[in-house]
Amino acid sequence: MMNFGYQEEGPPRSVGDIHLWRRISTFCMPYRTLLAFALFLSLLVTGATLSLPYLMQNGIDNYITNQLLSTELRLSGLGRTAIWYGSFIALLFLASFSQILTLEWIGQSIMHTIRQRLFLHLLELDMEFFNTHPTGKLVTRLTNDIQNMHEMFTSVIVTLFNDFLRLIGILILLFWINPELATTMTLFVPIALIITVFFARLARERFRAIRTQLAKLNSFLAEAIAGISILQLFGREESSKKTFNELSEGYLHRTLQQIKLFGTFMPLTEFMSSVAIALIIWHGGGEVIQKRLTLGEFVAFLSYMRLFFQPLRELSQKYSIVQSAMASAERIFQLLDTENRISQPANPVKVQKFKGELQFTNVSFNYEKNTPVLDNISLNLPAGQTIALVGTTGSGKTTLVNLLLRFYDPQKGNITLDDINIADLDLKELRTIIGVIHQDVFILQDTLFANIVLDTGCSRQTVEKILQRTGMTRFINRLPGGLDTLIGEGGQELSTGEKQLLAFARVLCRAPEILILDEATAAIDTESENILEEAIADSFKGRTSLIIAHRLSTIRRADQIIVMSHGKIVEQGSHDQLLREDSHYAKLVAIDLKDGHPLE
Numbered sequence: 001m002m003n004f005g006y007q008e009e010g011p012p013r014s015v016g017d018i019h020l021w022r023r024i025s026t027f028c029m030p031y032r033t034l035l036a037f038a039l040f041l042s043l044l045v046t047g048a049t050l051s052l053p054y055l056m057q058n059g060i061d062n063y064i065t066n067q068l069l070s071t072e073l074r075l076s077g078l079g080r081t082a083i084w085y086g087s088f089i090a091l092l093f094l095a096s097f098s099q100i101l102t103l104e105w106i107g108q109s110i111m112h113t114i115r116q117r118l119f120l121h122l123l124e125l126d127m128e129f130f131n132t133h134p135t136g137k138l139v140t141r142l143t144n145d146i147q148n149m150h151e152m153f154t155s156v157i158v159t160l161f162n163d164f165l166r167l168i169g170i171l172i173l174l175f176w177i178n179p180e181l182a183t184t185m186t187l188f189v190p191i192a193l194i195i196t197v198f199f200a201r202l203a204r205e206r207f208r209a210i211r212t213q214l215a216k217l218n219s220f221l222a223e224a225i226a227g228i229s230i231l232q233l234f235g236r237e238e239s240s241k242k243t244f245n246e247l248s249e250g251y252l253h254r255t256l257q258q259i260k261l262f263g264t265f266m267p268l269t270e271f272m273s274s275v276a277i278a279l280i281i282w283h284g285g286g287e288v289i290q291k292r293l294t295l296g297e298f299v300a301f302l303s304y305m306r307l308f309f310q311p312l313r314e315l316s317q318k319y320s321i322v323q324s325a326m327a328s329a330e331r332i333f334q335l336l337d338t339e340n341r342i343s344q345p346a347n348p349v350k351v352q353k354f355k356g357e358l359q360f361t362n363v364s365f366n367y368e369k370n371t372p373v374l375d376n377i378s379l380n381l382p383a384g385q386t387i388a389l390v391g392t393t394g395s396g397k398t399t400l401v402n403l404l405l406r407f408y409d410p411q412k413g414n415i416t417l418d419d420i421n422i423a424d425l426d427l428k429e430l431r432t433i434i435g436v437i438h439q440d441v442f443i444l445q446d447t448l449f450a451n452i453v454l455d456t457g458c459s460r461q462t463v464e465k466i467l468q469r470t471g472m473t474r475f476i477n478r479l480p481g482g483l484d485t486l487i488g489e490g491g492q493e494l495s496t497g498e499k500q501l502l503a504f505a506r507v508l509c510r511a512p513e514i515l516i517l518d519e520a521t522a523a524i525d526t527e528s529e530n531i532l533e534e535a536i537a538d539s540f541k542g543r544t545s546l547i548i549a550h551r552l553s554t555i556r557r558a559d560q561i562i563v564m565s566h567g568k569i570v571e572q573g574s575h576d577q578l579l580r581e582d583s584h585y586a587k588l589v590a591i592d593l594k595d596g597h598p599l600e
């Protein structure tokens, strides 16, 4: 069965992993006062819960069956007991309410912190990391895994303390009421514990299976919905339906197994608690008849026994929540510990103004081991020149740009900007100096204006001026809300060409020192392209620009043309120099002519 990008890594974590607990507890530290308060509330909750059977015992023995007092006294005494009973119920309610509120608050706050830390960390990670980690998996980290931990904080840690206090309290009270009967009852404790641990083990595996299956189902759904047009286009509905049914059935099957398990476990503990109660009625009832146990004590004993079995019943569920939370915590910490392979220099070199000369020296690079993508590239881009980079599909042009922007670092060689190694420049600064228009334009779900400005703080007037100069006003005016039209998913969809125009406006807003166009005009019509090129030539006069293009009209205008093939630079020179017979360039030109883009 396929995994759809999702796997639960590693063996299940041991609940007793001290190292992991220590790390989890560092997140709790800021809330230690509140946690102490929640623990204090545990005392109140347990105290109030356990006082109720005692009050019942008091009411029965001192007033209901007590023939020594007058009827009036017995009635008023019973009334007082009832008031006490009511007060303790109120206290129980208040204490439980405050405890749940406090725990939820702590749990949610911790999750908020972790979520923030995780997202900030993700923002800083390098491209290689994202290449090897599918989106679905990362989203699961930020949602499911954090939710799992949240459950542990709110419904397990402190409530386990509640349960523990309650069990100890009940045992003490039982022995206090009647040691002999209590000794008989304690025989049930090890049996109940063995059954609980046994079921917890079984349940753990099943919970795990359910979670994995659900994650697979989710990944598949996400994939199917994201690619619905491809799916319909290639008539894959039937096979998708089949896969989905299989996944969904698998989920149903696993859930049913879990239900079967709990269907056995719950009645079993219920059965045990009933046997215990039958024993008390038989043995304790006899003691009442022989006057060795009062009726009140008898009733209290029965109530305590009921209270005793309840936490045991929930223990196996809580155990599996802790299990899954530990696994989630580990995955979250693993992600937090992943280091960015693109190192930010400790003391970045400061430069007032860049001239814009770029130099690649013996640069070799591969994404995956043993498949070289760039092979010993040496290249000089003089300041202020326009260089065109051409080459067949997959020859490594975009990769070259990726290295320049330090999305990846080369395995061999180095890249300098004005004789400074780009690794010694502040990463953010480097990426502001170099403006890139990519093959794929990423659109945010926001207004057109916000999409152009991004974080630059460019004013509306500047944007309007840029639009005017690039001839984009025509296209903006067609949109219903002009610059304020919502675009992207859920809003106005843009055509590929319109997206590329938008990318130009973005870069012009930033006015970078160096401009890189990666097939940026492929989808723009010739007329718009001409207007654009003028605007760009105007804005970037005297600045270094690197243009990756297929269109010869664009390439010809460059000061220098570089031809790449299979990760190597094979030719370099001006259009006329390169247009010899049998050159790579001549072949590319010939192909382009056939495609109907004649040379001017």
Ligand SMILES: Nc1ncnc2c1ncn2[C@@H]1O[C@H](COP(=O)(O)OP(=O)(O)OP(=O)(O)O)[C@@H](O)[C@H]1O
Residues within 6 Å of the ligand: 131, 367, 368, 373, 391, 392, 393, 394, 395, 396, 397, 398, 399, 400, 439
């Ligand atoms: N993230 C990646 N992981 C692994 N291999 C990659 C990755 N990106 C690109 N490659 C591989 O590197 C080689 C060069 O890709 P690159 O994108 O640089 O080509 P290109 O010259 O820009 O091609 P095109 O003209 O089609 O845009 C290709 O063989 C491609 O399969």
Ligand SMILES: [Mg+2]
Residues within 6 Å of the ligand: 397, 398, 399, 439, 518
């Ligand atoms: Mg490319």
